[in-house]
Amino acid sequence: MSILNYFKPVSTWPPEKIRQFLKEKNSGEFNLVDVRTPKEYEAGHLPGARLIPVGEISSRFSELDPEKPTIVY
Amino acid sequence: MEGGINAWKGLVAEGPPQSGMAYFSPATKPEEFIALAWFLEDGSRKFYSELVSTLTDRETKELYHELAKAEEHHQASLLKLHGELSGKAPDPGFAGSVIPSGKEGDLMEGGMRVSEALKWAKGKAMTDILELSISLETHAYDLYLKMERQAIDQRSAQVFDLLSREEKEHLERLSSLIEKRMVIRSG
Numbered sequence: 001m002s003i004l005n006y007f008k009p010v011s012t013w014p015p016e017k018i019r020q021f022l023k024e025k026n027s028g029e030f031n032l033v034d035v036r037t038p039k040e041y042e043a044g045h046l047p048g049a050r051l052i053p054v055g056e057i058s059s060r061f062s063e064l065d066p067e068k069p070t071i072v073y
Numbered sequence: 074m075e076g077g078i079n080a081w082k083g084l085v086a087e088g089p090p091q092s093g094m095a096y097f098s099p100a101t102k103p104e105e106f107i108a109l110a111w112f113l114e115d116g117s118r119k120f121y122s123e124l125v126s127t128l129t130d131r132e133t134k135e136l137y138h139e140l141a142k143a144e145e146h147h148q149a150s151l152l153k154l155h156g157e158l159s160g161k162a163p164d165p166g167f168a169g170s171v172i173p174s175g176k177e178g179d180l181m182e183g184g185m186r187v188s189e190a191l192k193w194a195k196g197k198a199m200t201d202i203l204e205l206s207i208s209l210e211t212h213a214y215d216l217y218l219k220m221e222r223q224a225i226d227q228r229s230a231q232v233f234d235l236l237s238r239e240e241k242e243h244l245e246r247l248s249s250l251i252e253k254r255m256v257i258r259s260g
């Protein structure tokens with residue numbers, strides 16, 4: 001990952017904005033990532049969310065399409 | 074997302090990342106994925122239709138009648154897609170031809186057996202049954218989204234893209250129907 005990525009601003013959206021975004025967009029238009037533990041994911045996750053625990057992000061970020069917005073929780 | 078999932082007031086699916094995918098593991102071709110999905114939709118249709126015949130509350134009967142109709146619509150979409158992908162004229166019995174063993178199945182969306190769901194629903198309050206319906210449909214939506222992401226080829230991805238889009242609409246409709254019923258009851 002380029003060092004410039006560390007300086008990219010990251011937005012925080014309220015749940016209502018995310019819900020509206022997910023309603024309007026098709027699944028192929030964004031990445032949806034759950035960064036919690038497998039147990040937490042199993043207990044409940046947003047439909048279609050990809051599980052990438054926070055400790056694995058650096059090794060698995062290539063699974064995400066960098067051209068699409070990424071929603072993380 | 075601000076507040077994380079604790080702040081989320083929308084639909085939530087349960088289960089590990091691979092949950093439900095084993096059902097589709099026998100499929101290797103798009104037509105087989107469609108047939109397997111068709112059987113799941115048929116299971117849900119049977120569940121809702123059976124509820125219509127056993128429930129006594131008129132509004133709830135109407136709601137589940139609409140849900141059964143929605144599943145029929147979903148099956149019709151799958152039939153149409155099968156026709157397009159196979160190049161053959163739509164055949165209502167296509168699923169049994171593609172996956173003969175599926176005819177004996179008792180599964181519905183969400184991975185629950187129709188017989189078990191009906192047994193569980195006996196004597197339950199309408200709100201409990203509606204919550205089960207949303208839970209099962211949400212699980213199906215989650216499954217189809219994940220299957221699309223892992224699809225082995227473009228045509229299979231197309232199948233699950235259609236399914237997830239229809240499931241999303243179905244869930245919005247289900248939520249809307251439930252809200253409407255609650256407004257009528259409280260008004």
